[in-house]
Amino acid sequence: MRLKVIMFFCFLGIINYTYSQIGYNVDRKKILIKDFKSLKVYSGLEVKLIPSNKNIVYVYGDNIEKVVVNLKRETLKIKLSVGSVFNPGYNYIEVFFNKKIEFISAYQGSIISNKKTIKSDQLYIKAKEWSKISTKINGKNIKANVSSGAKITFKGSTNELSLKVSAGGLVNAEGLKSSKVKVISVAGGLSSIRVRELANLNINAGGKIEVYGNPKRVISKYTFGGKVLFK
Numbered sequence: 001m002r003l004k005v006i007m008f009f010c011f012l013g014i015i016n017y018t019y020s021q022i023g024y025n026v027d028r029k030k031i032l033i034k035d036f037k038s039l040k041v042y043s044g045l046e047v048k049l050i051p052s053n054k055n056i057v058y059v060y061g062d063n064i065e066k067v068v069v070n071l072k073r074e075t076l077k078i079k080l081s082v083g084s085v086f087n088p089g090y091n092y093i094e095v096f097f098n099k100k101i102e103f104i105s106a107y108q109g110s111i112i113s114n115k116k117t118i119k120s121d122q123l124y125i126k127a128k129e130w131s132k133i134s135t136k137i138n139g140k141n142i143k144a145n146v147s148s149g150a151k152i153t154f155k156g157s158t159n160e161l162s163l164k165v166s167a168g169g170l171v172n173a174e175g176l177k178s179s180k181v182k183v184i185s186v187a188g189g190l191s192s193i194r195v196r197e198l199a200n201l202n203i204n205a206g207g208k209i210e211v212y213g214n215p216k217r218v219i220s221k222y223t224f225g226g227k228v229l230f231k
Contacts, residue, residue: 029059033071038103041110041131042079045091049104049114049135052096062089075103106131106150117156127152127169137176146171146189165189165207174212183209185226201228 033055041047045067057078059067066084070077078093100119105126106112113134124143127133127150137156144162146152146169154161154176161178165171166186173181174192181195185207192210193199199215203226211218212231220228 027060027062027064029064029067031057031059031069033057033069033076035099036071036074036076036097037099037101038075038105039095039101039112040075040077040105040107041112042077042107044109044111045078045080045093046111047078047093047095047113049101049112049118050094050096051098051114051116051118053098054096055098056096058094058096059091060093061091063087063091067091067093104133104135106133125152142176144171161193161195163191163193165191174210177213181215185209203228 035055057069059069063084066081068079068081076095100121102120102122103124104112108129108131110131114136117136117138119138121140123137123139125133125135126144127146128148130149132151134153135155137154137158139158141160142158142162144152145164147167149168151170151172154173157177159179161173161176161181163171163173163181163183165183166189168188171191174194176194178193178195180198181193182200183191183193184202184204185191186204187206189207192212194212195215196213197216199211199218201209201218201220203209203220203222205224205226207226210229210231
C-alpha cells in the first residue's frame, strides 16, 4: 500500500513538471502601443481584437521575432518581415485596444476576428485576397468592401449598412440586424443581409444577394444578369 502511494505522488510530480515545462516554452512577445483608429493585417496572420482599457499587442507562435508591428499616424500595421514570408510557421496575435476603431482591413489571406462586441459609430471594413474577417458589432453606420475571394461575416446590429462585393467576394450579414442596407454586387459577388426598412440593391454581372427580414421597401437594379432571393 505504501509503495502505491509513493508511486502515485511520483506520477503527479511528473505530470506537474510536464505542464510547467509546456507553459514555460510557450513563446510570447508583448508590445505596448498607443491609441490607434485603423488596423491593417497582412501576410496571412491571424489577429484577434479584444476591447480593453489598455493598448497591448501579444504575439504568439513559431516566428514571433519576425512579426512586424508598426504604428504610424494612428494606423496599426501587422505583417511578417520580408525574409520570412515563404516560411511563416504559425503565428497568432491578440490586439487589446481602448479606443473606437474606425477602419479594419485584411490582406493576403489574413484572418481578423473579435471576442467581444465592438461599439463604433462609424466603421469601414475591407477584405481582399482570400482574407477573412468575422466581427460582432454594435454600430450606427457600417461600410464594407470585399473582393478577390475574401469573406466578411457580421453579427450584431447597425442602423445603416453599405456593402460593395466583387470578384468572388462573400459577405454574410444575415446575423446583423440592420434598418437600411445598400448593396453593390459585381462580378460574382455574393452577399446575405438582414434588413427591416429599406434594401437598396444593385446587382451587376452575375452577383447574388439573399435578403432576410422582410424589408418594407426594396429598390433593385440589374445589369448583365444577377439574382436576388428573398428568404
